[in-house]
Amino acid sequence: MNFSFEQLESFTQKILRKIGCPEKDAATAARVLLSADLRGVDSHGVARLSGYVRLWEANRINPVPNMCIVHETPSTAVVDGDGGLGLVVAPFAMQVAIDKAKIAGTGWVSVKNSNHYGIAGIHAMEALKHDMIGISLTNASPLVSPTFSRERMLGTNPISVAIPANEQPPFVLDMATTTAANGKLEILQRKKQDAPLGWIQDRDGNPTTSPLGVKDGGALLPLGGDREHGSHKGYGLGSVVDIFSAVLSGANYGPWVPPFVAFLEPHPNPVGEGLGHFFGAMRIDAFRPAGEFKKHMDQWIGRFREAEPVEGQKKVLIPGDPERELEAERRQHGIPLLEPVVEDLKSLGDKLGVSWDQND
Amino acid sequence: MNFSFEQLESFTQKILRKIGCPEKDAATAARVLLSADLRGVDSHGVARLSGYVRLWEANRINPVPNMCIVHETPSTAVVDGDGGLGLVVAPFAMQVAIDKAKIAGTGWVSVKNSNHYGIAGIHAMEALKHDMIGISLTNASPLVSPTFSRERMLGTNPISVAIPANEQPPFVLDMATTTAANGKLEILQRKKQDAPLGWIQDRDGNPTTSPLGVKDGGALLPLGGDREHGSHKGYGLGSVVDIFSAVLSGANYGPWVPPFVAFLEPHPNPVGEGLGHFFGAMRIDAFRPAGEFKKHMDQWIGRFREAEPVEGQKKVLIPGDPERELEAERRQHGIPLLEPVVEDLKSLGDKLGVSWDQND
Numbered sequence: 160m161n162f163s164f165e166q167l168e169s170f171t172q173k174i175l176r177k178i179g180c181p182e183k184d185a186a187t188a189a190r191v192l193l194s195a196d197l198r199g200v201d202s203h204g205v206a207r208l209s210g211y212v213r214l215w216e217a218n219r220i221n222p223v224p225n226m227c228i229v230h231e232t233p234s235t236a237v238v239d240g241d242g243g244l245g246l247v248v249a250p251f252a253m254q255v256a257i258d259k260a261k262i263a264g265t266g267w268v269s270v271k272n273s274n275h276y277g278i279a280g281i282h283a284m285e286a287l288k289h290d291m292i293g294i295s296l297t298n299a300s301p302l303v304s305p306t307f308s309r310e311r312m313l314g315t316n317p318i319s320v321a322i323p324a325n326e327q328p329p330f331v332l333d334m335a336t337t338t339a340a341n342g343k344l345e346i347l348q349r350k351k352q353d354a355p356l357g358w359i360q361d362r363d364g365n366p367t368t369s370p371l372g373v374k375d376g377g378a379l380l381p382l383g384g385d386r387e388h389g390s391h392k393g394y395g396l397g398s399v400v401d402i403f404s405a406v407l408s409g410a411n412y413g414p415w416v417p418p419f420v421a422f423l424e425p426h427p428n429p430v431g432e433g434l435g436h437f438f439g440a441m442r443i444d445a446f447r448p449a450g451e452f453k454k455h456m457d458q459w460i461g462r463f464r465e466a467e468p469v470e471g472q473k474k475v476l477i478p479g480d481p482e483r484e485l486e487a488e489r490r491q492h493g494i495p496l497l498e499p500v501v502e503d504l505k506s507l508g509d510k511l512g513v514s515w516d517q518n519d
Numbered sequence: 520m521n522f523s524f525e526q527l528e529s530f531t532q533k534i535l536r537k538i539g540c541p542e543k544d545a546a547t548a549a550r551v552l553l554s555a556d557l558r559g560v561d562s563h564g565v566a567r568l569s570g571y572v573r574l575w576e577a578n579r580i581n582p583v584p585n586m587c588i589v590h591e592t593p594s595t596a597v598v599d600g601d602g603g604l605g606l607v608v609a610p611f612a613m614q615v616a617i618d619k620a621k622i623a624g625t626g627w628v629s630v631k632n633s634n635h636y637g638i639a640g641i642h643a644m645e646a647l648k649h650d651m652i653g654i655s656l657t658n659a660s661p662l663v664s665p666t667f668s669r670e671r672m673l674g675t676n677p678i679s680v681a682i683p684a685n686e687q688p689p690f691v692l693d694m695a696t697t698t699a700a701n702g703k704l705e706i707l708q709r710k711k712q713d714a715p716l717g718w719i720q721d722r723d724g725n726p727t728t729s730p731l732g733v734k735d736g737g738a739l740l741p742l743g744g745d746r747e748h749g750s751h752k753g754y755g756l757g758s759v760v761d762i763f764s765a766v767l768s769g770a771n772y773g774p775w776v777p778p779f780v781a782f783l784e785p786h787p788n789p790v791g792e793g794l795g796h797f798f799g800a801m802r803i804d805a806f807r808p809a810g811e812f813k814k815h816m817d818q819w820i821g822r823f824r825e826a827e828p829v830e831g832q833k834k835v836l837i838p839g840d841p842e843r844e845l846e847a848e849r850r851q852h853g854i855p856l857l858e859p860v861v862e863d864l865k866s867l868g869d870k871l872g873v874s875w876d877q878n879d
Contacts, residue, residue, distance in 0.1 A: 230806065230807060232623065232624030232625075232802070232805040233593055233594065233622075233623045233624055234593065234594040234623045234624040234625045234805070235624040235625055235801070235802075235805040235806055237806050237807060262593075263592065263593045263594045263623050263624075264592030264593055264594040264595040264623075264627075265592075265594045265595055265625060265627055267624075267625055267801065269806050304826075305823065305826060305835050306835070306836070307828050307829055307832040307833050307834065307835050307836070308826040308827065308828060308829065308835045309826075309827045309828060309829045309830075310826045310827045312822075312823060312826050318756075320755075320759045322759075322762055330758070330762070332755040332756070332758070332759060334749075334751075334752040334755055334756075335752075336752075337749075338743070338748050338749045339749065355747050355748065357748050358748075360829075363829070363830065364828075364829030364830070364832070365829075382742060382743060382749050382752055382753070383698070383742060383743070384744075384748055387715050388698050388715065388717050388718075388744055388748070389694075389697075389698045389699065389742050391694075391836070391838070392694040392695075392696075392742055393742070394838075395680075395692040395694055395838040396678075396692070396694075396756075398690070398692070398823075398838065399680045399682075399692060401819075402682055402690070402816070402819065406812060406815045406816055406819055407803075407806040407807065407812065408806065408807070409807060412815070412819055413819060413822055413823065414822065430815065430818060431815075441595070441627065442592070442595075443767075445592040445594070445595040446590065446595055446597050446629050446767040446768065447590060447597060447767065447768070447769060452766060452767065455766045455772070455790065455791075456762070456766055458790060459761075459762065459766055459772055459773060462672075462773055462774065463665065463672060463758075463773065466664075466665060466668040466669075466670045466672050467668065467669045467670045468667050468668060468669060468724075469667055469668065469669045469720075469723070469724030469725075470669075470723065470724065472667040472724070473667050474667065475665050475666070475667050475668045476666070476667070476751070478751070478754075478755040478758065
């Protein structure tokens with residue numbers, strides 16, 4: 160069943176108002192959350208709304224955070240999110256990075272005391288409006304085992320980099336540092352299909368194709384899948400994301416990161432506050448004139464698009480292409496939601512007194 | 520056969536003096552080049568010395584470059600390497616990043632008109648001496664095919680991030696954005712052993728285990744190996760390295776990057792000057808007190824080291840562990856060189872009038 164962006168946006172805003180978010184924050188958070196549905200990252204969108212509400216019920220979300228800069232230099236800042244929704248804290252912190260870049264050339268902001276911030280890409284893309292390169296990293300619930308580890312130590316810790324072009328659409332990398340994101344696994348679980356080897360290990364640390372492996376005490380694997388195929392590189396990248404997001408800011412890191420699901424308690428002996436993010440903004444003209452750069456980005460993108468494909472394969476894609484195409488389609492034809500997601504949202508609405516019906 | 524660091528350093532310096540490098544530059548370049556041999560990246564060390572000399576013979580290296588900053592803001596700069604050895608240009612540019620960070624909190628330097636800079640990690644590690652996080656990226660000769668591409672479009676484009684700790688040794692990630700670095704392939708070629716699937720494709724773009732695949736018109740594969748295992752992520756990361764190193768600075772990018780081997784001509788219609796690097800330095804105390812950060816890094820590293828290993832597997836390693844152990848061993852027992860490498864160096868010495876014998 161498809162639903163218009165506007166209907167889902169209005170519903171999400173009303174729900175967030177009910178848990179105490181100010182009007183402006185509810186609007187920001189709804190826009191950020193739904194960008195995932197528009198761009199095809201269905202696991203990170205409106206399907207998670209009731210998860211955020213459960214965190215609020217568990218007193219783990221502050222709907223009226225006093226977000227502030229607790230330390231800064233000309234090109235850096237640490238932001239305390241005051242336990243607010245990551246969907247609100249992240250746009251605040253990214254704006255700090257952009258404002259720093261306007262003056263110092265670049266801005267770099269590490270964030271503590273936050274929560275899940277939606278998709279990484281939407282925050283990095285904010286920089287594009289200012290002819291800047293945007294960078295967005297976050298740590299997340301520990302579901303990933305480093306190379307040789309049986310234990311889960313890291314989140315899917317994504318990296319997003321958004322780079323403006325001129326005639327070409329922007330380059331937008333938005334990737335988990337695991338072989339496959341958790342959302343892809345959820346799809347296989349629903350379809351009762353096996354996962355390829357290299358995505359997950361079971362509770363003993365052996366490779367498995369069962370998509371239930373992670374739920375059953377196993378773990379997602381770092382990009383690379385195994386040592387021979389470079390999983391130590393995915394593990395290294397996920398670690399850098401964790402350290403920049405949390406050790407620099409004073410948030411929880413590694414296995415101490417508070418889980419997104421409200422039925423799992425946060426660690427009894429935290430090493431920091433909440434979870435962490437890291438944002439960067441680099442003004443293009445801090446390096447060379449923006450027009451010149453964007454002309455070369457057009458040439459870069461055009462040349463890669465025209466790379467000779469392997470016979471029988473698709474065209475070579477540019478990072479951001481699939482998401483942009485999906486967004487255009489979903490803005491026009493609506494966002495498809497699975498029946499269980501719709502039921503979950505309806506009962507959430509019932510509980511908080513928000514009608515699901517568009518015309519209410 | 521093993522050779523002492525000091526013997527190889529002295530020989531390398533003398534060779535570089537013969538091609539016209541000033542004394543200070545020859546010392547810097549020898550130190551950077553040999554750091555690869557010490558840290559076990561044998562493909563990038565003294566074995567490449569005659570390759571650099573051949574580039575100089577082909578008038579593609581300027582031994583007396585006038586390196587300079589051509590554009591800057593408080594936290595950024597673009598450096599023109601004036602065609603110098605990357606082994607000399609990179610330390611110059613990293614120092615600019617460190618100097619910027621001292622004042623602005625962070626420093627970010629994109630470099631054009633350079634050449635191969637040795638291993639990425641040695642430049643990132645320079646920041647550690649200043650209680651800073653160091654970042655080092657470079658583009659390189661096109662040997663890598665993006666996902667779905669038959670054509671080679673990118674280099675092995677490494678990413679290095681060096682992060683200081685207190686009692687623990689520093690965290691030093693230094694990785695190619697491919698499944699396996701070219702050096703690993705060279706080892707298999709010498710041993711006449713097959714490569715694992717996922718490392719390379721043949722000239723038609725089909726997966727192959729032949730380590731000769733790349734020489735034979737094939738390509739290295741991005742980290743992930745194939746689409747199902749996330750090769751679009753390795754391709755995306757390699758692309759970011761290319762764009763930060765070259766599109767920001769005005770160097771050649773993608774398939775236009777000049778090849779390291781002198782027998783291949785640079786592209787007849789370059790899109791920029793030389794090849795490009797990108798360096799970053801972030802002062803720890805631009806975010807939080809350095810002592811506090813390093814205490815938490817000790818805890819991060821300690822916890823990951825103690826992660827329960829998969830039965831029958833090694834301990835969980837921290838990025839930088841294997842290289843550091845090798846360096847300690849090689850400083851004590853010498854650097855092993857293969858017979859063909861020794862022969863090559865001896866004849867290089869004969870040609871330029873530098874004796875290989877330690878006592879000369």
